[in-house]
Amino acid sequence: MARMKFYCDPERCIECNACVTACKNENEVPWGVNRRRVVTINDGDEGERSLSVACMHCSDAPCATVCPVDCFYTTQDGVVLHDKDICIGCGYCFYACPFGAPQFPEDGAFASRGKMDKCTFCAGGPETDNSSDEHRKYGSNRLAEGKLPLCAEMCSTKALLAGDADVISDVYRKRIINRSASVMARGVSYRDSSFRAPKNVGGKSSSNE
Amino acid sequence: MITRIESISNRLQRISCGGLLLFLLFYSLPVEVLAETKVNRDMPSSAVLNPAAELWRDVRQRESGSKGKSQVRGVDSGVLINANGDRWRKFRMEQLIPVGGSVLLGVVALLGIFYMIRGKVLIEGGPSDRKLFRYSTYERMIHWFLASIFLFLAISGLILLFGRPLLIPVLGKEVFSVLASASKEGHNLIGPLFMLAVVLMFIQFVRRNIYQKGDLSWLLRGGGIIGSKHVPSNFFNMGEKSMFWLLILVGSVIIASGLMLVFPVFGQGREWMELAHVGHALGAILMITVIIGHIYIGSVGMEGALDGMTTGYCDLNWAKEHHDHWATEVIEKGDDLSQAEVEKLEGSSLPEMTIVKLQESGK
Numbered sequence: 001m002a003r004m005k006f007y008c009d010p011e012r013c014i015e016c017n018a019c020v021t022a023c024k025n026e027n028e029v030p031w032g033v034n035r036r037r038v039v040t041i042n043d044g045d046e047g048e049r050s051l052s053v054a055c056m057h058c059s060d061a062p063c064a065t066v067c068p069v070d071c072f073y074t075t076q077d078g079v080v081l082h083d084k085d086i087c088i089g090c091g092y093c094f095y096a097c098p099f100g101a102p103q104f105p106e107d108g109a110f111a112s113r114g115k116m117d118k119c120t121f122c123a124g125g126p127e128t129d130n131s132s133d134e135h136r137k138y139g140s141n142r143l144a145e146g147k148l149p150l151c152a153e154m155c156s157t158k159a160l161l162a163g164d165a166d167v168i169s170d171v172y173r174k175r176i177i178n179r180s181a182s183v184m185a186r187g188v189s190y191r192d193s194s195f196r197a198p199k200n201v202g203g204k205s206s207s208n209e
Numbered sequence: 210m211i212t213r214i215e216s217i218s219n220r221l222q223r224i225s226c227g228g229l230l231l232f233l234l235f236y237s238l239p240v241e242v243l244a245e246t247k248v249n250r251d252m253p254s255s256a257v258l259n260p261a262a263e264l265w266r267d268v269r270q271r272e273s274g275s276k277g278k279s280q281v282r283g284v285d286s287g288v289l290i291n292a293n294g295d296r297w298r299k300f301r302m303e304q305l306i307p308v309g310g311s312v313l314l315g316v317v318a319l320l321g322i323f324y325m326i327r328g329k330v331l332i333e334g335g336p337s338d339r340k341l342f343r344y345s346t347y348e349r350m351i352h353w354f355l356a357s358i359f360l361f362l363a364i365s366g367l368i369l370l371f372g373r374p375l376l377i378p379v380l381g382k383e384v385f386s387v388l389a390s391a392s393k394e395g396h397n398l399i400g401p402l403f404m405l406a407v408v409l410m411f412i413q414f415v416r417r418n419i420y421q422k423g424d425l426s427w428l429l430r431g432g433g434i435i436g437s438k439h440v441p442s443n444f445f446n447m448g449e450k451s452m453f454w455l456l457i458l459v460g461s462v463i464i465a466s467g468l469m470l471v472f473p474v475f476g477q478g479r480e481w482m483e484l485a486h487v488g489h490a491l492g493a494i495l496m497i498t499v500i501i502g503h504i505y506i507g508s509v510g511m512e513g514a515l516d517g518m519t520t521g522y523c524d525l526n527w528a529k530e531h532h533d534h535w536a537t538e539v540i541e542k543g544d545d546l547s548q549a550e551v552e553k554l555e556g557s558s559l560p561e562m563t564i565v566k567l568q569e570s571g572k
Binding site for chain 2: 096
């Protein structure tokens, strides 16, 4: 089976936050919950880079390790999902996660944590695929419809890639080679290479490929 | 001419550098980050520095510690990688659960062995027919208020800590989830009451728990655990006083960290909550260990130790053996009571405080 992964290319991300909006709309997540966010490092300075980040669907997920009720599971596609019927909203996954992926809607008095919500790779939850129960709890299940997560599908610069790890790394490998080629051909620095077409190289649409 | 040769040689150098870069990138792509470091080390030319190397250092906050920004509002939303999360995971999974569990089981086992060797510490002179007034109703109420809260918090906390390895195999995930949810909600709800109980306990008992003359010799003689001779002490002995201060100090750590965990609205980030969890867990394990010992002495460990906390009156011979200084003081004042007097006082409908006053004025 495939192993689903996200990859965000910091040389391409323009911090438009379309992925954040697309995710929120597609999955109808509760108030205060953002399954995906764009983080900008060195904002406004030279070398500014942005990255879109959500659950990275770790192969050995720390959230699943620390969960006191063992509500996480990994699907055959390598997607890390959790069962909201079992989750007790303790927050331990949030402490352990390196990416800040688990989110908690405010529930009841004193802003106590409700059941955890996180990116599902648009793969729903343990309920029957595309049932109304699944949609209410986890949002849409695009994977079951043969579609990829909407955040990546919407990304205008194709910075955010989603899909089988092999395919994603192939795409990224090609990008690296192209960038390196422009370093080699034009002697520009790596930093400048990604945004300009090399001299004497005609433009080409990727759709002609 | 010379400049031309120079520029050609520069060009050749660039091409060869670029070629080497391409070669390295191509053959080490699955480990891009490693490859970048490698390229940087191997390549003398700084012109081909990959800016991503800098970025990833920033992201892991290993060197710069700079925080990113995000349009998504929230505490820590600008932090891309929380490196302490893994440290916390290791603490919880590899230290707290196995070591904490062994410590608790070890204490229970040690007490079991101690009981088998020493048995119940009996009142040597046998139960006497005279009693000493020890705790007022209010004091007993505070004690049992705190005791029941502590027991509830300890049990619900232990369910959350050890439930996954111990209870899920027995109950199954669904049933355990209900139990764990009740534990979590109950722990959060009752937790703040622990603060109230500790404050009341502190106010009521602090004067009798200040260390005084005789405490050190009690400690030096091992509190009577070693050997069979009883060691005289005041109203509270050194061990009880130390437990009181441990409750106040460790209790404060547990309360402060608990408040940070239960109200995630003070702007505290994950790192603070991870730290709070470490303090909360360590404090709780320590306090539970001590309280297991406390419960042992109060129940099967010693004859007559529980009476004061249940009826309010303790046995005269018990007091002489375990709290000699205090017992002598009370007897000198002539405040010891016969069984009949105790029954009369207990049967009286007058509030306890009035009885104490009557006792004092009557003599």
